[in-house]
Amino acid sequence: xxxxxxxxxxxxxxxxxxxxxxxxxxxxxxxxxxxxxxxxxxxxxxxxxxxxxxxxxxxxxxxxxxxxxxxxxxxxxxxxxxxxxxxxxxxxxxxxxxxxxxxxxxxxxxxxxxxxxxxxxxxxxxxxxxxxxxxxxxxxxxxxxxxxxxxxxxxxxxxxxxxxxxxxxxxxxxxxxxxxxxxxxxxxxxxxxxxxxxxxxxxxxxxxxxxxxxxxxxxxxxxxxxxxxxxxxxxxxxxxxxxxxxxxxxxxxxxxxxxxxxxxxxxxxxxxxxxxxxxxxxxxxxxxxxxxxxxxxxxxxxxxxxxxxxx
Amino acid sequence: xxxxxxxxxxxxxxxxxxxxxxxxxxxxxxxxxxxxxxxxxxxxxxxxxxxxxxxxxxxxxxxxxxxxxxxxxxxxxxxxxxxxxxxxxxxxxxxxxxxxxxxxxxxxxxxxxxxxxxxxxxxxxxxxxxxxxxxxxxxxxxxxxxxxxxxxxxxxxxxxxxxxxxxxxxxxxxxxxxxxxxxxxxxxxxxxxxxxxxxxxxxxxxxxxxxxxxxxxxxxxxxxxxxxxxxxxxxxxxxxxxxxxxxxxxxxxxxxxxxxxxxxxxxxxxxxxxxxxxxxxxxxxxxxxxxxxxxxxxxxxxxxxxxxxxxxxxxxxxxxxxxxxxxxxxxxxxxxxxxxxxxxxxxxxxxxxxxxxxxxxxxxxxxxxxxxxxxxxxxxxxxxxxxxxxxxxxxxxxxxxxxxxxxxxxxxxxxxxxxxxxxxxxxxxxxxxxxxxxxxxxxxxxxxxxxxxxxxxxxxxxxxxxxxxxxxxxxxxxxxxxxxxxxxxxxxxxxxxxxxxxxxxxxxxxxxxxxxxxxxxxxxxxxxxxxx
Numbered sequence: 001x002x003x004x005x006x007x008x009x010x011x012x013x014x015x016x017x018x019x020x021x022x023x024x025x026x027x028x029x030x031x032x033x034x035x036x037x038x039x040x041x042x043x044x045x046x047x048x049x050x051x052x053x054x055x056x057x058x059x060x061x062x063x064x065x066x067x068x069x070x071x072x073x074x075x076x077x078x079x080x081x082x083x084x085x086x087x088x089x090x091x092x093x094x095x096x097x098x099x100x101x102x103x104x105x106x107x108x109x110x111x112x113x114x115x116x117x118x119x120x121x122x123x124x125x126x127x128x129x130x131x132x133x134x135x136x137x138x139x140x141x142x143x144x145x146x147x148x149x150x151x152x153x154x155x156x157x158x159x160x161x162x163x164x165x166x167x168x169x170x171x172x173x174x175x176x177x178x179x180x181x182x183x184x185x186x187x188x189x190x191x192x193x194x195x196x197x198x199x200x201x202x203x204x205x206x207x208x209x210x211x212x213x214x215x216x217x218x219x220x221x222x223x224x225x226x227x228x229x230x231x232x233x234x235x236x237x238x239x240x241x242x243x244x245x246x247x248x249x250x251x252x253x254x255x256x257x258x259x260x261x262x263x264x265x266x267x268x269x270x271x272x273x274x275x276x277x278x279x280x281x282x283x284x285x286x287x288x289x290x291x292x293x294x295x296x297x298x299x300x301x302x303x304x305x306x307x308x309x310x311x
Numbered sequence: 312x313x314x315x316x317x318x319x320x321x322x323x324x325x326x327x328x329x330x331x332x333x334x335x336x337x338x339x340x341x342x343x344x345x346x347x348x349x350x351x352x353x354x355x356x357x358x359x360x361x362x363x364x365x366x367x368x369x370x371x372x373x374x375x376x377x378x379x380x381x382x383x384x385x386x387x388x389x390x391x392x393x394x395x396x397x398x399x400x401x402x403x404x405x406x407x408x409x410x411x412x413x414x415x416x417x418x419x420x421x422x423x424x425x426x427x428x429x430x431x432x433x434x435x436x437x438x439x440x441x442x443x444x445x446x447x448x449x450x451x452x453x454x455x456x457x458x459x460x461x462x463x464x465x466x467x468x469x470x471x472x473x474x475x476x477x478x479x480x481x482x483x484x485x486x487x488x489x490x491x492x493x494x495x496x497x498x499x500x501x502x503x504x505x506x507x508x509x510x511x512x513x514x515x516x517x518x519x520x521x522x523x524x525x526x527x528x529x530x531x532x533x534x535x536x537x538x539x540x541x542x543x544x545x546x547x548x549x550x551x552x553x554x555x556x557x558x559x560x561x562x563x564x565x566x567x568x569x570x571x572x573x574x575x576x577x578x579x580x581x582x583x584x585x586x587x588x589x590x591x592x593x594x595x596x597x598x599x600x601x602x603x604x605x606x607x608x609x610x611x612x613x614x615x616x617x618x619x620x621x622x623x624x625x626x627x628x629x630x631x632x633x634x635x636x637x638x639x640x641x642x643x644x645x646x647x648x649x650x651x652x653x654x655x656x657x658x659x660x661x662x663x664x665x666x667x668x669x670x671x672x673x674x675x676x677x678x679x680x681x682x683x684x685x686x687x688x689x690x691x692x693x694x695x696x697x698x699x700x701x702x703x704x705x706x707x708x709x710x711x712x713x714x715x716x717x718x719x720x721x722x723x724x725x726x727x728x729x730x731x732x733x734x735x736x737x738x739x740x741x742x743x744x745x746x747x748x749x750x751x752x753x754x755x756x757x758x759x760x761x762x763x764x765x766x767x768x769x770x771x772x773x774x775x776x777x778x779x780x781x782x783x784x785x786x787x788x789x790x791x792x793x794x795x796x797x798x799x800x801x802x803x804x805x806x807x808x809x810x811x812x813x814x815x816x817x818x819x820x821x822x823x824x825x826x827x828x829x830x831x832x833x834x835x836x837x838x839x840x841x842x843x
Contacts (some may be wrong), residue, residue: 003843004699055338055674100377102663106527109667113520124674126519128667133373144798151790159783193609193733196795196803200740200810203791207784211751214780245700246747249693253743256689257736263683264365264674270741 005245011237015284016229016292022285024109026174029302033181041182046127050097050134052109055125055147056116058089063121065091065154071115077108083247084264090124102130141195145176148199152206160213163294168209175205175278182274188267196204197268204250208243216288220296228296232288247280315528315830324828326819327714330721337724360726362514366679367803368672369514370522374487376479376507377661382414382472384660389416389453389465396432400425414467421461427466430455433465476507479660483509489655489736490525508653509662519669529617529661530652532569534600536562537611537623551615552620553639559620566603571596575653577646580638586646587638590653597633605629609637614639616649682735689739690716697746701753704843707747707828711820715745718816719809731805744788748821751777751784753843760841769841770833774826781822784816 046053056063070092074078081094093112098104105128110216113123129137152172156165179201183190215235225233254276257269336344337360348357364371389515397418398402402425409418420426437451452471454462484501491499491513500512516522538547538560549558575590592600604612604626613623614637621639641649694712697705719738721731756773764772792814795807 003702004696102665106664106667116500120658122671122673123669124671125667126667128664130663130665133471133666140798140800144794147798148791148794151794152787155474155787155790192799192803193806196733196799199791199795200561200788203788206745206787207747210783210787211780214783224560238758239754241757242750245750245754246744249696249746250740250743250749251740252692252696253689256685256692257739260681260685260688261736262678262732264678264732268733268736277612 005241011239011240012233013237014233015236016233016289018285019289019292023289026282026286028179029181030174030177032178036184037180040187042180042190043187044127045189045194046094046134047191048134048138050105050106050129050131052093052107052112052129052270053125053127053307054093054095054097054112055071055124056091056093056121058091059120059122062311063091064090068093068116074114075108075111075115077111085261087177097134102132105130137192141192142262144195145198145202148202149176152202155206159210160217161290161296163296164213164217166177166294167287167290168206168213169291171209171279171282174282174286175201175275178270178278179275180270186270188270191267193265193268194271197271197275199280200272202265204276205279205282208279210290211242212239212283216291229289229292232291236284236288243280243284247276252277314319315827320827320831322822323487327717327824330714330718333721333724337720354723358727360720360724361613361727361729362675363729363734363802363805364512364514364668364675365670365732366675366730367514368670368681369516370519371666371668371801372511372513372523372664373504373527373666374509374511374662375665376476376483376509376816377663378476378507380474380661381475381479382467385467385472385475386411386414386416389467392436393418393433393465396436398496400428400432402426402429402811413691415464415471417462417464419460419462422481423461424465425467426457426461430457430463433463438463438822445776463585476660479658480507480509482659483764484655486658487511487526490651491522493655494522494525503808504544508665510560514670516669517672521644523664523667525651525660527664528652529658530569530655531617531657532572532617532653533565534567534603535565535613535615536603536607537613538562539610550618550620552614552623553616554622559613559623561615561620566612567592567596567600569653569657571599572653577643577650578636580636583638585638586641586643588641588650588653589634589636590645591634592711594633595650596742597631600633600635601629601631615771678732680733682739686735686739686742689742693742693746701749701843703832704829707825707832708746708753708821710828711749711824712742712745714824715813715816715820716742718820721813722816723808726808728808729805730809731802733802734805734809735808737806738813741810741817743815745817745821747784748777748781748817749825751781752822753827756841766838767833770829776821778822781818785817789799789814 022087023209056068058064063084065082069080069082072082072093077098078096081092082092083092083094085092095105095108095112098108100107109126109128149172153165153169156168159165160168174199176278179198183194188194210237216232219226219231219235219238223234226234251273254269254273258273261269333356334729336347336357339347339359344359351357355698366520390409392415395686397420402422404418404420409416411417420429424810426820433455434451437453437455452468454466454468456462456466457485475778480503484503487509488499488501491501491511494513494516496513496516498514504510504511511526513522542560542562546563547560548563550561551558571593572745573591573593574576575588579585580587608626608628611623611625614621621637637649690712694709697708697712701708702755716738719741722728723734752773755777756769759772759776760769792807793813796804796811799807
């Protein structure tokens with residue numbers, strides 16, 4: 001049986017040549033990410049912004065979005081977002097955080113439910129997050145991201161020589177930044193599961209980086225005379241089949257999740273997909289070339305340190 | 312590589328078998344699961360997977376004890392205590408009587424002797440009842456400060472309020488449990504969260520609106536007299552009515568409290584057939600109620616619930632039977648709710664809902680179906696892809712993948728962790744990730760073989776060299792999973808659980824199990840050519 005190979009045998013791409021393109025390109029994307037974050041910002045879900053999310057399904061026929069919007073607007077609860085999704089009978093209602101603390105949120109839900117009644121709509125989901133809980137979720141979410149970065153740094157510090165660690169850190173930050181940019185540009189809802197996506201992307205990004213860097217370190221011992229950029233190219237070409245394979249399998253799994261996993265976790269799935277893509281790119285085009293700039297060559301000459309930790 | 316001891320093979324097979332057995336109960340329907348569980352010995356971990364509220368539908372409510380309310384009650388009680396002590400000691404206060412503000416109560420007594428008498432009593436009062444666990448006296452519940460002009464200032468300590476809040480949470484948990492149980496729900500989870508919060512999770516509940524009404528009500532019931540005309544404003548407060556606008560002057564003194572009820576049942580009034588709540592007093596309550604009603608025939612009394620007058624009927628004659636009925640233009644549901652609340656007792660303090668997440672059973676089922684479908688499609692795609700890329704080695708990877716998924720589920724059952732929708736997403740993600748280890752190994756084997764090693768030697772080198780990388784790369788994911796587990800709540804924690812378990816089982820299945828399969832295959836097939 002002829003087996004499928006996505007990556008051709010004996011590849012010999014000059015990946016390092018692309019660094020003159022990839023660095024400006026990534027810098028550009030990073031700037032866009034920061035700019036959109038500052039100018040547009042993320043579309044925070046109720047987990048972080050507080051407020052109310054209701055998911056309704058019309059008991060028969062279509063949901064009348066215009067009528068829903070009209071009756072919701074009459075309640076004087078500020079801006080009410082009414083959105084259809086999926087099929088025509090489903091609709092979500094989102095109330096902003098009401099002034100007046102925790103009690104006011106519940107009262108607003110009651111008002112809406114009284115106005116809409118229970119005859120025409122099923123309440124499939126009601127989520128109310130008060131101002132204090134949302135504040136706490138922001139805190140624990142931020143803490144989570146910060147902690148994971150610290151944990152990653154510590155890990156890299158123990159695991160790699162500093163040049164490698166710097167490369168990995170820059171790669172991870174790059175992926176993190178671009179994921180934030182992804183949320184800003186697409187305006188996908190950002191909630192607690194998005195934090196889960198971000199942390200998983202950090203994990204995956206590092207995973208990719210470790211695989212590439214591990215190989216570079218191994219090659220460094222083997223080919224001490226080879227110019228550093230050739231050696232990195234050789235290493236990347238060696239792990240390329242694996243990189244492509246794994247990115248594809250994870251991508252396939254996430255693809256199934258995006259299409260069939262339902263709307264509740266769609267933003268999570270999309271963000272993960274983007275993260276896989278970015279992590280794969282950065283492990284090759286961002287983390288590795290940094291080694292050239294940081295002068296890893298010297299390290300290859302006195303490779304005693306690397307020996308002790310490999311194999 | 313080739314030598315794979317038979318005890319190792321046996322233990323791997325046993326482990327897989329065990330995992331399969333652990334998962335089987337979760338695939339059964341409710342009734343057949345119950346009959347099987349009943350037939351097997353009790354110590355066997357025959358359990359079904361616990362589904363999160365986002366999958367089985369239900370309500371997740373976070374309630375918070377209102378610390379300000381607790382403080383208000385504490386200050387009011389302290390003020391009452393002061394009033395009682397001053398009255399008992401026959402001490403007169405000067406201008407303004409007893410004032411209360413924030414966490415202080417103050418009064419002025421000019422006569423030094425009187426003041427000393429009152430202070431002695433108050434110091435006694437400030438000592439908390441009982442000793443702390445170590446036999447050391449706890450700090451006083453309030454500080455006493457004396458000013459030069461005879462002003463006495465009592466300040467409640469923060470500690471006292473905090474203790475009270477903590478106790479209020481404990482008592483609330485009891486009351487809430489009784490209330491939720493009265494709704495006839497199965498296996499509610501009610502637990503303390505932090506210092507001042509209670510988490511209530513009720514799975515599979517249809518009527519969440521009613522649950523919220525019932526949990527959010529303090530249900531402090533009082534029987535008080537309606538004040539006569541020409542009342543003393545200090546002893547009376549104006550309270551709103553539930554069924555009509557306007558306020559009624561109600562005596563502050565409470566005749567009988569809700570605590571003195573032994574039973575309450577919804578019913579119908581015999582004459583008007585209006586929904587009512589029938590109740591029965593305990594002996595003390597019955598006697599008190601009898602005494603007050605005998606002394607006040609012809610006057611109206613008020614039934615006050617949480618500071619609102621439900622109804623204010625006239626006392627037609629002494630009520631000494633120890634039972635009565637509350638009417639208040641209720642709907643049938645309102646009467647039934649009130650009966651539940653009165654039976655379960657009042658909450659010790661006001662509770663506020665600070666977070667509410669309810670998922671209807673319809674959406675939960677949809678999410679399960681969507682998750683299942685996504686999992687099947689993901690697994691199908693990955694399995695197929697591995698197969699066409701690695702041929703017979705792909706089969707091994709796929710078998711390992713299957714066991715990997717079974718093992719995740721088995722661990723979830725064994726740990727009694729909760730499977731949530733993000734948890735399913737996590738499992739799907741690990742389906743993609745699990746084969747990464749196989750890929751690392753296989754690609755390494757190919758490489759080693761291309762470098763001119765023999766088949767056996769390439770297989771050996773592939774496994775050995777890839778192992779360090781596998782551990783390394785999985786360690787980074789594990790870090791993410793652990794942090795998520797400790798910081799995430801509910802559904803997100805479910806994701807962390809499946810991610811973490813998935814990483815652990817990958818090492819077992821993708822490395823050890825695949826290695827075993829390949830070594831058995833090699834001994835059996837004796838290939839002359841590497842099939843990848």
